[in-house]
Every structure is written in structure tokens, then in C-alpha cells.
Amino acid sequence: MRNVNLVEMQTPNTREEFENRLYRLHYSIVNNKMHFMDGISSVAIEDLVHMRSMPNGRMDLLTVDESARLNANMMVQMDGMLDEILGEDVQ
Numbered sequence: 001m002r003n004v005n006l007v008e009m010q011t012p013n014t015r016e017e018f019e020n021r022l023y024r025l026h027y028s029i030v031n032n033k034m035h036f037m038d039g040i041s042s043v044a045i046e047d048l049v050h051m052r053s054m055p056n057g058r059m060d061l062l063t064v065d066e067s068a069r070l071n072a073n074m075m076v077q078m079d080g081m082l083d084e085i086l087g088e089d090v091q
Contacts, residue, residue: 010077019059021072026051028075 012018028034029048048068052060 007077009073011073015061018061018072021076022051022059022064022068025068025072025075034075 012021025034025048048071050063051068052063054060
């Protein structure tokens with residue numbers, strides 16, 4: 001069995017980083033680049049899609065629930081990890 005190294009979650013340090021992650025998540029969902037398991041309820045997906053912006057174009061953080069926050073952070077955390085894992089297996 002292969003050893004798995006646990007990596008600490010890279011959380012955003014600024015509001016700008018957090019909003020960037022949320023915009024990436026929203027873009028991925030709206031453009032069908034993020035896929036969900038069949039068992040996931042449509043309510044959970046709707047919560048992710050219904051994040052709103054304020055009139056000044058900034059993300060309304062009051063509309064961001066925990067699942068959206070965790071998915072946005074996880075998406076950034078996992079970005080490039082597949083390439084890293086496949087690169088290790090090839091060598």
C-alpha cells in the first residue's frame with residue numbers, strides 16, 4: 001500500500017484570494033466543468049450556484065455557505081495534484 005502524505009489545507013489569506021476561489025468554483029459549476037455524484041441532492045448544488053455578487057461586483061460573503069467555502073478551497077488545493085501523483089507513478 002502506498003503511503004499518503006497529508007497536506008495542510010491552503011486557506012486564503014485575503015478576501016481577494018477567497019473571492020477568486022469562489023469565482024473559480026462558480027465558473028466551474030455554471031460551465032459544467034465540475035461534476036457531482038448521483039447521490040448528491042440538487043439542493044446542495046443549488047446552494048453552490050446561488051452565490052451572489054454585490055452591486056460593486058464583489059462577492060456577497062453572506063450568501064456563501066460552508067459547502068461552497070469548502071469546495072472552493074478543495075478545488076484550489078487539488079489543482080495540479082493529479083499531475084503530481086501521475087508523475088510519481090511514472091518514475
